[in-house]
Amino acid sequence: MESKKLLIIDDDENILHLMAICLQRWGYRVWMASDGKAGLQLAQEHIPDVIILNIVMPGMNGQQVLRELIWRGSTSKVIIETAIRDLNFAMMMIQNGACDYLVQPLESLHQLYISVQRAVKLKEAEDTIRSNNEKISQFSEQMDILKGENEILKSQADLILEENCQTIKAQIENMSAGEER
Structure with a gap:
């Protein structure tokens, strides 16, 4: 099974490296960014399964990164990690798209381990749902095509049946006319 990809965006180098070491030991492929702009670039290049995002950073802060x-x-799952201990702020981050x-x-x-595992499982579930929805959509399109082809075949069959009926009727009339002679 392919290693899941994680991106850590945090301006604190100590936290960044500690998390990266732990996550790599747990079997994840990890990229690191020390600011929001670099994090967005890495997210675009590597399309991580999970992003661990600090809120308070110079320049582009975590809220702006999440919004972007x-x-x-x-489709990356975002885990907010911050020193902000405000329940309303936490709820706002979840409502704005973070998963933890x-x-x-x-x-x-x-x-951290439990949070990342939950995020990975959520991402896998969403990917499965997305894939199944695409398959259903393709199947539905194919059914519509077949239904259209079926209507065409039905129309052609009706025409052939009508022609055959007319031919048989004409043959019967010819046979009847021949018997009368």
Whole structure:
């Protein structure tokens, strides 16, 4: 099975490298960016399954990055990791497209592990649904084509039947006319 791809966007180099080391040991392929703009570029290049995104960063902050990811149609699952301990802010981030919200400092690395696993499973489920919807759409299109072809065949069969009926009727009339002589 192919390793899942993760992108960490955080301006704190220590957190960035600690998370990267842990995630690589857990079997993930990891890319790192120390600012929002570089993170968006890496997200576009590598299309990660999961993005771990810090909120408070110089330049483009995490909220702006999340908004841009959504605008671009990214299917990556986004985990917010921040020191902001505001429940309303956390709910707003979830409503805006994040799948989880982790408060720094993390109580344990296990918390990160569980969050990433859930995000990966959610991404896999969404990918499966998307794939199945595409298959259903293709099947539906094929059925519409077959239905159209079936209507054409039915019309042709009706014409052939009508022609055969007329031919038989003409033959019967000819036979009847011949018997009368």
